[in-house]
Amino acid sequence: MARTLRLAVAQSTVPEDPTDRGALRAAGQEIRALMAEAAGAGAQLVQFPEGAITYPNKHVMAAGPDGELVPADWSRAAWDVLREEAESIAALAGELRLWTAFGSLHPLTPPNRPHNSLSAPRGAVPYRPRSGQRLEECLWI
Numbered sequence: 001m002a003r004t005l006r007l008a009v010a011q012s013t014v015p016e017d018p019t020d021r022g023a024l025r026a027a028g029q030e031i032r033a034l035m036a037e038a039a040g041a042g043a044q045l046v047q048f049p050e051g052a053i054t055y056p057n058k059h060v061m062a063a064g065p066d067g068e069l070v071p072a073d074w075s076r077a078a079w080d081v082l083r084e085e086a087e088s089i090a091a092l093a094g095e096l097r098l099w100t101a102f103g104s105l106h107p108l109t110p111p112n113r114p115h116n117s118l119s120a121p122r123g124a125v126p127y128r129p130r131s132g133q134r135l136e137e138c139l140w141i
Contacts, residue, residue: 008038008046016057018077018105027053028085032092035100045099051116053085053104074114079107090121 012030015023031052038046049055061072086104093100099120106117 005045006041006043008041008043010034010038010046010048012048012052014049014051014055015053016055017060018054018056018082019060021078021081024054024078024081024085028088031085031089031102035089035092035096035098039096039098043098045101048100048102050103050118051105052102053082055103055116056105072113074107077105077107077114086119090119093121 010031012034013027015027017023031048034048035046056077058072059069061074061076062069064070082105086102089100089102092098101118101120103116103118105114107114
C-alpha cells in the first residue's frame with residue numbers, strides 16, 4: 001500500500017521590523033489562518049518561508065538616530081511577541097494535527113547575534129506545553 005503526504009506551501013506577508021509588535025502579531029495571525037486553510041484542504045504538512053514571522057532588514061536594527069549605520073541593537077526586538085507567536089503557531093499545529101515548518105528569528109546568548117531558524121512543531125500529535133517546556137524542543141533545522 002502506497003503512503004502519501006499532502007504538502008501545502010504557503011507564502012505569508014513577512015515583516016522586516018522585529019520591533020513592530022503589531023506587524024509581528026499580524027504575521028502570526030496570517031500564518032495561523034493559512035495553516036487552517038491548509039489543514040482544511042487535507043494537508044498534513046505546510047511549509048512557510050524563511051523568516052515567516054519576521055525577516056529583518058539589516059538597516060532596521062542597525063540604524064542610528066541620524067540614519068547612519070551603527071552596531072545592531074537586538075535588545076530592541078520584541079522577543080516576547082516573537083516567542084508568543086511561535087508558541088501559538090506550535091499550539092495550533094497540534095490542534096490541527098498539521099506539521100508546520102516556519103522560519104523566524106531565534107535569540108542566542110549575548111553577545112551572539114540572533115539567527116534565522118526553521119522550526120517544525122510536532123503537529124502529528126497534539127501540542128501540550130509542560131511546565132518549563134521551550135519551543136526549542138521542536139525540530140530546529
